[in-house]
Amino acid sequence: MTDRRSLSVPEGLDGLRLDAALSRLFGLSRTTAVTIIESGGASVDGRVRGKSDRVLAGATLEVDLPEPPRTGFAVPEVVAGLRVVHEDDDIIVVDKPVGVAAHPSGSWEGPTVIGGLIAAGHRVSTSGAEERQGVVHRLDVGTSGLMVVAKSERAYSVLKDAFRERTVDKRYHTLVQGHPDPMTGTVDAPIDRHPTSAYKFAVVAGGRDSVTHYETIEAFRHATLLEIHLETGRTHQIRVHMAALKHPCVGDITYGADPTLAKKLKLERQWLHAVRLSFAHPGDGRWVEFESPYAPDLQVALDQIAAMS
Numbered sequence: 001m002t003d004r005r006s007l008s009v010p011e012g013l014d015g016l017r018l019d020a021a022l023s024r025l026f027g028l029s030r031t032t033a034v035t036i037i038e039s040g041g042a043s044v045d046g047r048v049r050g051k052s053d054r055v056l057a058g059a060t061l062e063v064d065l066p067e068p069p070r071t072g073f074a075v076p077e078v079v080a081g082l083r084v085v086h087e088d089d090d091i092i093v094v095d096k097p098v099g100v101a102a103h104p105s106g107s108w109e110g111p112t113v114i115g116g117l118i119a120a121g122h123r124v125s126t127s128g129a130e131e132r133q134g135v136v137h138r139l140d141v142g143t144s145g146l147m148v149v150a151k152s153e154r155a156y157s158v159l160k161d162a163f164r165e166r167t168v169d170k171r172y173h174t175l176v177q178g179h180p181d182p183m184t185g186t187v188d189a190p191i192d193r194h195p196t197s198a199y200k201f202a203v204v205a206g207g208r209d210s211v212t213h214y215e216t217i218e219a220f221r222h223a224t225l226l227e228i229h230l231e232t233g234r235t236h237q238i239r240v241h242m243a244a245l246k247h248p249c250v251g252d253i254t255y256g257a258d259p260t261l262a263k264k265l266k267l268e269r270q271w272l273h274a275v276r277l278s279f280a281h282p283g284d285g286r287w288v289e290f291e292s293p294y295a296p297d298l299q300v301a302l303d304q305i306a307a308m309s
Contacts (some may be wrong), residue, residue: 004062004065005062005064005065006060006061006062006063007025007060007061008058008060008061009044009055009056009057009060010057010253010254011057011253011259012253012254012257012259012262013025013055013253014055014057014259015055016054016055017051017054017055018033018044018049018050018051018052018053018054018055019033019051020033021061022036022037022042024268025061025199029109029110032066032109034051036063036064036065036066037049037050037051038051039064041063041064042061042062042064043061043062045059045060046060046062076115076118076119077111077112077115077116078116078119078120079097079111079112079115079116079119080097081097082094082095082097082100082111082113082116082120083095084117084120084122085146085290085292086288086290087122087151088151088283089151089152089283090150090151090154090155090281090283091148091149091155091159091281091282091283092122092124092148092149092151093146093148093277093290094113094147094148094149095144095145095146095292096113096143096144096146096274097295098141098142098143098144098269098295098297099142100112100116100141101113102114102132102138102139102147103132103135103138104132108141113135113147114132114133114134114135114149117149122151123151124149124150125149125150125151125153125155125156127150127153127157128156134149134150134151134156135149135150136148136150136156136159136160136163137163137168137170137233139274140236140239142269142270142272143269143270143272143273143274144272144273144274144292144295144298145172145273145274145292145295146275146276146277146290146291146292147274147277148279150282154282154283155282155283158282159279159282162279162280166231166232167279167280168277168279169229169276169277169289170229170230170233170276171227171228171229171274171275171276171277171278172228172230172272172273172274173217173225173226173228173273173275173294174228174242174249174271174272174273175223175225175226175249175250175271175298175305176223176226176242176245176248176249176250176271177222177247177250177257177258177261178222178223178224178246178247179219179224179247180214180216180224180245180247183215183216183224184214184215184216187210187211187212187214187241187245188209188210188211188212189203189244190203190206190207190208190209190210191203191204191207191208191210191234191235191236191237191241192204192206192207192208199254200236200254200255201234201235201236201240202240203241203244208232208234209232210232210240210241211230211231211232212228212229212232212238212241213228213230213231214226214227214228215229220305220306220308220309221309222308222309223305224247225302227275236255239252239255239270239272240255242255243255243256249270249271250267250270250271250301250305251265251267251268251270251271251301252269252270252271252272254270255270257270265300265301265305266297266300266301267297267301269297271298271301271302273292273294273298275291275292275294276289276290276291276292277290278290
């Protein structure tokens, strides 16, 4: 069984090989993308193409996606670059690299935080849905930085409540295009699924309440480095709110970032990093705080932006 999808190639994928475009659009491994193409399951403007053929922005892409696996259990798989920042009897705090999902899902076949932890011999809580056991919050595949995973059942319950009650302090750094005015502010705008795109979210009247606070760290000629404090944790919240301000995250082609600038900086994802995470420890209530340095691709891009200024 397959799932037939049809969509226009976004500008940010203009000129990419077909296998790379499928991988980025649908979160597939490159091997799966090649298998789909070689079986005749991908066409561009009505013509079956080869894996190395280039796609053009605006072309109609039709793809037969494989049926999602029936089981939601995480597959143990060593994840390169997944770093354990802290571990005790209740929690594991990890520094998640880009290209890794928090947990398995029907649309994602790549590596996961939970699968990586299990493969490395770590125990996680059995609480929660089978595909996200131990997961109390998530980061996008294209966002790097800090995540906490519950090991004990009590920790799962306490941390889920803490995130629900917004007592967890989540700080992100993002490089956005241009210069937000004011330089420090709050975006309070409801978010829901995009009305016309299955893979995007948007500010939508009647959506879920979403509050993002931002503060300028440093302004450059072409971009501004911001610290973000989230009150809520909606999917793609920072990316959607920055795009709504007309200052999308650098490299975030999905939400309107300049593809030319992204290519110049060699960025293949949004410049967004979960830099600090603080909360009351579920074991004894003491306040704990963890920090993460910028991922290498983000640091290189930031250095280049600074040099351009």
